[in-house]
Amino acid sequence: MVLLQGKGVSKGVVKGQLYFFKRQDNTVTKRIAEDVEAEKARFAAAQEAATLQLTALADRCREEAGDESAILFETHAMFVEDEDMVEAIISLIEEEGCCAEYAVEQAGEQFAGMFAAMDDAYMSARAADVRDVARRLVNNLLGITQGGIDSDEPVILAADDLAPSETIQLDKSKILAFATRGGSGNSHTAILARTMGIPAICGLGDALKDELGGRLAYVDGETGSLYIEPDELTVLALKEKLDKQEELKALLSSMKGQEDVTLDGQKVNVYCNIGSVEDVSAVIANDGQGIGLFRSEFLYLAANDYPTEDEQFEAYKTVAAAMNGKRVIIRTLDIGADKQVDYFDMKKEENPALGVRAIRICLNRPEVFRSQLRALYRASAYGKIAIMFPMITSVWEVRECRRACQKVMAELEKEGIPYSKDTEIGIMIETPSSVFIAEELAREVDFFSVGTNDLTQYTLACDRQCNDLGKFYDPHHPAVLRAVKMAADAAHKAGIWIGICGELGADLSLLPTFLAMGIDELSVSPSSVLPLRAMLRKSIAKTCTLDMLKC
Amino acid sequence: MKQFNYTITDALGIHARPAGMLAKAAKTYADTEITVTCNGKTAKATQLMKIMSLGVKQGSVVTVVAEGPSEEAAIAAMDDFFTSNL
Numbered sequence: 001m002v003l004l005q006g007k008g009v010s011k012g013v014v015k016g017q018l019y020f021f022k023r024q025d026n027t028v029t030k031r032i033a034e035d036v037e038a039e040k041a042r043f044a045a046a047q048e049a050a051t052l053q054l055t056a057l058a059d060r061c062r063e064e065a066g067d068e069s070a071i072l073f074e075t076h077a078m079f080v081e082d083e084d085m086v087e088a089i090i091s092l093i094e095e096e097g098c099c100a101e102y103a104v105e106q107a108g109e110q111f112a113g114m115f116a117a118m119d120d121a122y123m124s125a126r127a128a129d130v131r132d133v134a135r136r137l138v139n140n141l142l143g144i145t146q147g148g149i150d151s152d153e154p155v156i157l158a159a160d161d162l163a164p165s166e167t168i169q170l171d172k173s174k175i176l177a178f179a180t181r182g183g184s185g186n187s188h189t190a191i192l193a194r195t196m197g198i199p200a201i202c203g204l205g206d207a208l209k210d211e212l213g214g215r216l217a218y219v220d221g222e223t224g225s226l227y228i229e230p231d232e233l234t235v236l237a238l239k240e241k242l243d244k245q246e247e248l249k250a251l252l253s254s255m256k257g258q259e260d261v262t263l264d265g266q267k268v269n270v271y272c273n274i275g276s277v278e279d280v281s282a283v284i285a286n287d288g289q290g291i292g293l294f295r296s297e298f299l300y301l302a303a304n305d306y307p308t309e310d311e312q313f314e315a316y317k318t319v320a321a322a323m324n325g326k327r328v329i330i331r332t333l334d335i336g337a338d339k340q341v342d343y344f345d346m347k348k349e350e351n352p353a354l355g356v357r358a359i360r361i362c363l364n365r366p367e368v369f370r371s372q373l374r375a376l377y378r379a380s381a382y383g384k385i386a387i388m389f390p391m392i393t394s395v396w397e398v399r400e401c402r403r404a405c406q407k408v409m410a411e412l413e414k415e416g417i418p419y420s421k422d423t424e425i426g427i428m429i430e431t432p433s434s435v436f437i438a439e440e441l442a443r444e445v446d447f448f449s450v451g452t453n454d455l456t457q458y459t460l461a462c463d464r465q466c467n468d469l470g471k472f473y474d475p476h477h478p479a480v481l482r483a484v485k486m487a488a489d490a491a492h493k494a495g496i497w498i499g500i501c502g503e504l505g506a507d508l509s510l511l512p513t514f515l516a517m518g519i520d521e522l523s524v525s526p527s528s529v530l531p532l533r534a535m536l537r538k539s540i541a542k543t544c545t546l547d548m549l550k551c
Numbered sequence: 552m553k554q555f556n557y558t559i560t561d562a563l564g565i566h567a568r569p570a571g572m573l574a575k576a577a578k579t580y581a582d583t584e585i586t587v588t589c590n591g592k593t594a595k596a597t598q599l600m601k602i603m604s605l606g607v608k609q610g611s612v613v614t615v616v617a618e619g620p621s622e623e624a625a626i627a628a629m630d631d632f633f634t635s636n637l
Contacts, residue, residue: 126603482600
């Protein structure tokens with residue numbers, strides 16, 4: 001048995017094979033085929049493999065995630081066999097005498113181009129599906145597995161670290177757990193893992209050697225231990241933990257449909273943090289009462305160019321409609337710092353966390369901001385949307401945001417496009433300055449939401465991306481908690497509500513503190529809703545104290 | 552030859568999901584050619600991408616034609632498919 005110790009960042013025990021994430025080059029160069037018939041046969045084999053992969057993917061999706069996502073893969077499988085595209089590929093091989101890879105890439109681009117040129121936001125977005133299918137065929141031809149998971153069985157995915165865009169594109173149905181050398185509890189992989197309820201360990205360091213790939217391992221996402229080929233005794237202990245986990249699951253499902261209220265009647269809205277349209281199914285499955293933070297970045301991170309107003313509108317509308325009248329708080333673009341997007345063409349900054357990020361980008365680039373606000377207001381006609389601005393440090397910023405909103409509403413009014421005039425506007429409390437001027441800010445908005453990750457980073461001067469800060473990065477630091485209390489008092493004084501959407505919201509050890517402050521809403525990963533509800537329903541708010549603030 | 556006209560009510564028009572289901576449904580009638588015509592452009596029901604590229608939107612009128620030995624059964628199945636999915 002080999003035992004590796006890292007930091008547990010997403011709870012759960014799981015058993016599986018270790019699999020190393022591979023990044024491989026799949027650039028295609030045009031080769032002249034020596035044997036045209038052989039190239040056609042290679043293509044047919046790649047096509048057959050793709051169909052098998054996609055059907056397997058669809059089957060697994062149907063079991064785990066329901067019909068909707070399964071149909072996407074079935075559609076991809078049909079694209080693979082599309083008569084016209086296959087014909088185009090074969091005739092390219094025959095007429096140009098080129099290799100199959102090149103023919104697939106050319107034909108893929110041609111059909112993707114056809115969709116991209118269509119005068120319909122939905123259809124032009126399908127170009128990405130065609131490219132995805134073409135890429136799958138090329139990868140099969142080159143014999144490489146992109147996104148790293150070439151296994152029939154789901155695996156424990158091991159990697160150095162994963163970029164947000166890489167994580168987004170992974171086939172999550174193939175992942176039992178994450179184990180990374182670097183990263184921290186606040187990295188995007190960790191956040192995603194918690195959202196999906198996938199166990200994860202990070203910071204395993206160089207001990208996580210490539211040659212461990214393929215070996216049987218147990219991940220304990222609570223303790224951060226990775227056991228490779230554990231002995232009988234360890235297996236027994238882990239199995240017991242697994243059983244307990246199942247028991248807990250049963251207990252939690254009994255919490256579905258219950259109200260979020262303490263024994264003495266203090267209500268707290270338990271909402272969810274999500275990062276993409278697909279996450280809504282997890283919110284509904286876990287009975288989240290709303291969405292407290294919808295990170296709109298995914299629209300920008302997953303794209304090669306600015307997402308259009310229509311694309312954004314469709315995404316926001318889908319979520320708003322799916323939540324069926326429950327509140328959906330959408331945070332405007334929050335890139336910069338650790339989330340970089342190439343086409344924004346940002347100058348390299350020495351210290352990006354303190355640089356041009358989030359609302360600063362939006363206020364500097366009114367066109368980018370305007371298209372997002374228009375999409376948000378248009379979607380507000382289809383559900384209960386609230387708009388939230390990140391990284392606020394001054395009152396003038398909020399006023400400028402409000403002016404931008406008013407301008408967009410006036411435009412829509414003039415164009416006769418429906419929107420909701422009552423759309424709430426709120427801000428993130430995540431900088432020390434916003435805490436100090438919270439009373440003034442509270443008079444400008446409908447709600448506050450505390451981003452505890454950044455608030456901790458800025459209050460304690462600790463980089464949240466840095467692995468080595470360890471004990472210095474303490475989200476329970478009285479300074480952080482007192483800042484939350486100051487913001488809460490200011491909000492309540494102005495008669496507005498305040499929520500917490502950072503990781504601390506799900507920290508059960510802080511629930512009594514938050515109840516004592518009178519926090520109105522806690523937004524957590526979908527998988528944390530039921531544990532939080534279970535604890536909330538056992539709490540007595542009146543007896544909760546502010547001891548943790550050490551005042 | 553059997554045919555019918557149908558006005559699309561689905562908000563997204565013939566998008567990927569129904570186009571995929573349509574292709575699947577049409578493939579069960581291998582001996583009969585089923586076509587969809589809209590805005591002067593025609594595609595076989597089995598040509599998934601071409602069907603999508605017709606750009607059939609909500610409110611568009613499509614003409615569905617079946618021709619071949621099983622046209623009777625095929626057109627009935629198509630009628631049923633369009634009414635319940637589009």
